[in-house]
Amino acid sequence: VTVHFIGSLEDGTVFDDTRARHEPYTFRVGLGFVIGGWDKGIPTMMKGERSLFLMDSSVAYGAQGAGWKIPPNATVRFDIELLGWEEIDDMGPDDVEPEWEAPLVGRDDVGEGGKGPNGKYTWERNGLEVVVKAQIPDDTVPKDIKAEFFPKRIFVSVKGETLLTGTPGLDLDWEECYWDMSREEEIQDDPQAKLWLLIHLHKKDAEKVRWPDFLLLDELES
Structure with a gap:
């Protein structure tokens, strides 16, 4: 609906x-x-x-x-x-459980994830969490970032523009989710370096589950 x-x-x-x-x-x-x-x-x-x-x-x-x-x-x-x-x-009753139900791999869930359908971000598996990375305007300050994390919903915007919203591929441990900003690692002191937003999505039951092959359930349904 x-x-x-x-x-x-x-x-x-x-x-x-x-x-x-x-x-x-x-x-x-x-x-x-x-x-x-x-x-x-x-x-x-x-x-x-x-x-x-x-x-x-x-x-x-x-x-x-x-x-x-x-x-x-x-x-x-x-x-x-x-x-x-x-x-x-x-x-039917068997259709309630998604076909992509995660195998029990926990901390070994590492590696490349994918790209957002709008090209605004990439994401990767980092064991207990998934990390979403997006380049943001160089003049962005913390108050420009709005983020809400719920077990079954994510919303992140930058300067009033929605970056990420929808139902995550797995339930989140929302209290452990957070975001931060970082310049390119090799040139941290260069004010002209690209600025990145890093969104850390901590998985519920993180020791046991592997994130599916999509970041948001909405991507699967679209």
């Missing part, structure tokens, strides 16, 4: 807004890729419908919350507009 949504806390504080980013969100409903309240609520909607959902923490982000924007045990509001959907035929 494809939706626009605005997520906010009970006091009105907005923590996510796809309309502000001009970027609808697409995902598979009913398979646990999103919070439980979405899996239960969105199937009740009709195409073009816009509804307001008030979700208890038990069907939202639970006792752990999500990042610094959503506190533990938070009740959240979602203003959701159902833009459309694509039906998947002949799905």
Whole structure:
């Protein structure tokens, strides 16, 4: 399904807004890729419908919350507009598990990963994590970077332009995910050196799993 949504806390504080980013969100409903309240609520909607959902923490982000924007045990509001959907035929119980389910390789999961479909970034396997590398404008400062990490969602923008967004190929240990910036290693002191953004995506159950052959599930579905 494809939706626009605005997520906010009970006091009105907005923590996510796809309309502000001009970027609808697409995902598979009913398979646990999103919070439980979405899996239960969105199937009740009709195409073009816009509804307001008030979700208890038990069907939202639970006792752990999500990042610094959503506190533990938070009740959240979602203003959701159902833009459309694509039906998947002949799905049975065996189709729920993706064909690319990772073998147990853990720390040995190293090497080249691939390139983003838009050419804006590359990624590589680095054992317990995946590292995404993107060249960014030379005058970028930390406040120009906006990043949100959730177990089943990533969003990163630079100077207001979306660099990376979607459902990661594996669930993330979001508390261990982070980003930093670096000049080219061999010429760190050269102000003309290229500036890179490095996004570190730490895998949940990192000791056991191998990242699939794509960075984002959205790439597989596109």
